[in-house]
Each structure stands twice: as C-alpha cells, then as structure tokens.
Amino acid sequence: MSSTATLSQPTPPTVDEQAAKRRKMDSGSSKVIGTHNGTFHCDEALAVYLLRLTETYAGAGLKRTRDPAVLATCDIVVDVGATYDPAAQRYDHHQRGFEEVFVYGGHNQVKLSSAGLVYKHFGKEIVQREVGSKVGEEGVERLWLKMYKEFIEAIDANDNGIPAYPSSQTPLYRSSTDLPSRVRHLNPAWNQPMTSTIQDSQFAKASELTGSEFLQRLHYYADAWLPAREIVVTALQSEASKSVDPAGRVLVFEGFAPWKEHLFEIEADLQQGEKKALYVLYPDETAGNWRIQAVPVSSESFESRKALPEVWRGVRDEELSKVSGIEGGIFVHASGFIGGNQTKEGVIQMAKKALEM
Structure with a gap:
C-alpha cells in the first residue's frame, strides 16, 4: 500500500439507525404511553415518537385503547381522554373549549393537535438532545421554533381541519402524498382484517415514518439551514x-x-x-x-x-x-x-x- 493511501472511514449511522439504537438502549423503561385504538392519524403517531425521544419516555411502552380505566394506568396520554392537563400528563385536543396554540413571531392561528401539544411541551428538550451540542442554546431555541413552523404546524392544521386557503378558492389539484396522507394510507383498508394486533403493527410503522421524517428535517436545519443563517449574519457585519x-x-x-x-x-x-x-x-x-x-x-x-x-x-x-x-x-x-x-x-x-x- 502506498504511504499516501487514505484509509476508508466508517459510514456514520443514519438518523433512522441512531433512533433505533436509542430505542434499543432505552427499552428497559417502565413508562407507558397511552393513545386511542382503531383508525390512527399522523398527529398521535408523531406524538408517540416524539415522546420516546425525551429522557422521561425513552423506550416507553404503548397502550392503544379508549378504555378510561386502562388509560388511567398510563403515565402519559395523548389524543384521547378529553383532557389537556400538563401537570397530569394528559394531552388531548378534542374537548369543547380547547383553543391552545403555539405562538411564534406573533403567529398563532392554528389550534394544536396532539403532535403540537407534545412538541410545545417537550420539543425544546428533544431538539436539545438531538442537536444541542452542535448549535448551542440560541440555536436550540431557533430550531425549536423553525421545526414547529415548517413541520408540526401543517400536521396540527390537517388534524383540526383548518384549510390553508379560503374555502371560496377551488384548489387546482389534490395532494395525497403529504405526511398525514401517507400515515392515513397505512391504516388497514375497509375490506382487510381489522384485528388490534394488525392495527397496532401498522401504527408502529406510521409512528416510525413520522418520526424519521421529523429527525431528518431537524438534522437538515441544524446542519445546513442554521449554518447558512450564520453566513448571512456575518455578511451583514x-x-x-x-x-x-x-x-x-x-x-x-x-x-x-x-x-x-x-x-x-x-x-x-x-x-x-x-x-x-x-x-x-x-x-x-x-x-x-x-x-x-x-x-x-x-x-x-x-x-x-x-x-x-x-x-x-x-x-x-x-x-x-x-x-x-x-x-x-x-x-x-x-x-x-x-x-x-x-x-x-x-x-x-x-x-x-x-x-x-
């Protein structure tokens, strides 16, 4: 071998591999997350994934049910239960009178879904754990707001039936490839078996899909978007x-x-x-x-x-x-x-x- 030859470097783990490794390492958690069973949606699929990125709920188990007695045994409940009470770790958004929003830059028009609620309360910790060492405290704050605006808000709006344009305007086409649509298509079809085992298995796929896209977007903003901002700041000065x-x-x-x-x-x-x-x-x-x-x-x-x-x-x-x-x-x-x-x-x-x- 030539003395100038370059030794090959090991391929760094992908975002999905990092997440899988983290879940494996934390699989001993005794915490349990609760959400509803039956047809699933993008918001609770993502909410569950996000919770498992936190220190408290890393590797937590999952119970999908609407039985109040079973939900009462869960450490945290999302998207079911008709209660929003952070102190009690209850994060539903379907109840009458719920109007919670995520405020950024004076913008606060979209009511939160379970994804938005979990992100509002746990998102900053998640960003800190994932990229905090690279971007610093100010970067964490900026990325927390950016990820809501560019990723979470559309999921909140979709789940709450909030249109992106006035109803008087007729869209030129229909999109069925957005993240909520892809999650919806993971539900068993009406003429396929609907056992709880099958539904829970498909929900796990949906949660992994939403979470992996969340992490990919977060790492893009941390590794490419934020450094570009620093270049602009430097040029201004x-x-x-x-x-x-x-x-x-x-x-x-x-x-x-x-x-x-x-x-x-x-x-x-x-x-x-x-x-x-x-x-x-x-x-x-x-x-x-x-x-x-x-x-x-x-x-x-x-x-x-x-x-x-x-x-x-x-x-x-x-x-x-x-x-x-x-x-x-x-x-x-x-x-x-x-x-x-x-x-x-x-x-x-x-x-x-x-x-x-």
Missing part, C-alpha cells in the same frame, strides 16, 4: 460588505449559501426599516466568476427592491462591458434580478454603479 457600501445596501458572501429567507428574518429582527440590502454578491459555480443578485421585495417575490439598471438587461459579454463601462461582463438577466462578471471586483463595480443609477 463584515468589513467586505461595508467597504462596498457603508450604508449596508450591498452584502458580500465569500461562498454561496441560501440567503433569502435568512436575510428577511434578520432584517425583521433588527427592525432596520428602510436600511435594507439591495444587492448580494457571491461566487458562482464557475470557478473565478461572480454574481450580483438583486434582493427581492419578499422571499417568494419576483419583484426586486432595486433591479439592475434597465440599460444592462438582456445584454451579454463584450456588449455588457461596453454599456456598463465595467470589464469582464458576462450577462444581466432580462428582468434585471441577477447578473454576472468574471471577477469579484467586477461585480463590486456593478453594485456601486447600480446603486447610483
């Missing part, structure tokens, strides 16, 4: 950005990262008012080339806060260099939302001229 425009209207990224969502959230947190970024500069996928992108008015909008000058739009290469007076021109999109230059200095000059025009 960097001397490189300030040197291009002291007023903070140009951000310079030394490497590409998804920035739109983060930029709008950070600006809102800082309450910057009219002092907002207009252009973002970053290296593109072609080595040595750089891009300038106009910041849109919102993360989903095609309209720019300040598009690149009209006279540059739809012009390429030498002609672009000529009309802009900047060497190394590559292109400017016909809408003026993005352009390119062969060098970093080139896009800096494009940004400075665009601010003036």
